[in-house]
Amino acid sequence: MEEHTPPELELLLRYIAQERGIDCRKYKINFLERRLASRMRAHHVSDYQSYLYILKKHPEELDALLDNLTINLTYFFRDQSVFEALRKEVLAPLIRERDHPGRRQLRLWSAGCATGEEPYSLAILLHQLLGAGLPHWDITLLATDLDEKALAKARAGVYDAFSFREVSAQELSPYFTIQNGRYHLVPEVKSLVTFQRHDLLGDSYPANMDVILCRNVLIYFTREQHDYIFTMFHRALKDGGVLVTGKTEIMLGPLAACFKAVNLREHIYRKVGGAVPSRPPASS
Ligand SMILES: C[S@@+](CC[C@H](N)C(=O)[O-])C[C@H]1O[C@@H](n2cnc3c(N)ncnc32)[C@H](O)[C@@H]1O
Incomplete structure (x- = not known):
């Protein structure tokens, strides 16, 4: 600090x-x-x-x-318009482009996933988009957080009404079974997500990602830490990979030139070329 x-x-x-x-x-x-x-x-x-x-x-x-500290506040399809834009402008075209033998691979990362609603929303989107073709795809949907307690809840995949603030449980009913008034994710969706503990300020980052979501996480961090994390995301993405940030998380300075907006309103950006900023600033 x-x-x-x-x-x-x-x-x-x-x-x-x-x-x-x-x-x-x-x-x-x-x-x-x-x-x-x-x-x-x-x-x-x-x-x-x-x-x-x-x-x-x-x-x-x-x-x-x-x-x-609102550390874990999250719910399914939080900011629905972001997921809609992600579906239409990022995932559907990516799937069309890769839907050929030997190319059916997708790598997504929800960084700061809290109790799992965000990566599971992505898993539901993929399930809807790929339909019966899903088993033919090699999908990595990584979900990470600092908080082990939140991750334990995420791994369980059992939710209460609170998690359905924006999209009702009825709308998502094919993806849940109800037991004792609680919503249990169906195994086909649950098994798409891999949860891991990861500190954005301390741990090494995964590589070759097609899409990274990091939303409502950076609000806790200083400008230097923002720059560090955005630099590391840039490196973690494939060329042309996509970064989705929260509505209050804005890229400033030279880093902004390393991403171009896919949808500015929804904070969806594409990595530009191979231009990697020279050196990430210190993480703390
Ligand atoms: C408000 S939740 C955001 C959940 C989800 N991304 C969303 O927008 O609904 C913020 C999450 O960031 C996590 N977080 C905070 N600092 C972190 C860090 N240094 N590395 C990884 N995760 C962190 C918290 O544990 C918390 O689960």
Whole structure:
């Protein structure tokens, strides 16, 4: 963390890292302070030391705090128009182009996938687009996140009504079975996604991706960290590969020239040529 962190806040953040493996010290300090303040108000405390005491005494407060950091907020087909554009302008043409013997391969990555709704939405799209041809395709749909707890939920593939805020469970009914009021993803869709723990600021990146989605993740990071992650995504993509960012995640400076917009409104960009920025800035 480049900004100055008060020692009590540093202790609290170290505790979160130790308990949950989530290193919030890399996040913007004013973002953390705002989110912590609302949990502290809920407990009528005004200093980080007292709040740390509450966190240690009541482990469930750590869940409430991480929720409050909106760390895992996600749902199926979040920003539906993005998925529609992805279907029409990226996936359908890519499938047409590759639909020849020996070329039926797709590599997609949902980076910062939280509890899995985003990569499973992609899996549903692929299932719809490929139909009966699906078994003839070699599909890698990688989904990664920092948070092991979110990944465990993602791997289970069982969801509540909350995950269907934007597209109703009825609309997606072919892809779920209902058991005890909960929605279980069908194995054909579930098995398309591989979940792995990955820290965008520390781990090495996969390569040869056709499509990368990284949405509503970079809001926690500084400008330098944005530049680092976009540079690494550029390297992780095949030539002509596509990057989809969230509505608030914007590429600035020389990096913007390394991608050209496919759909500016939906934040869908294509990697330009082989032009790789000379050196990624430090990750922290
Ligand atoms: C708000 S969710 C976004 C989920 C999904 N992409 C969407 O837009 O619906 C943000 C996710 O980013 C993850 N995240 C935060 N920092 C990360 C990092 N350094 N590396 C990988 N994932 C990270 C969080 O654990 C969280 O699950």
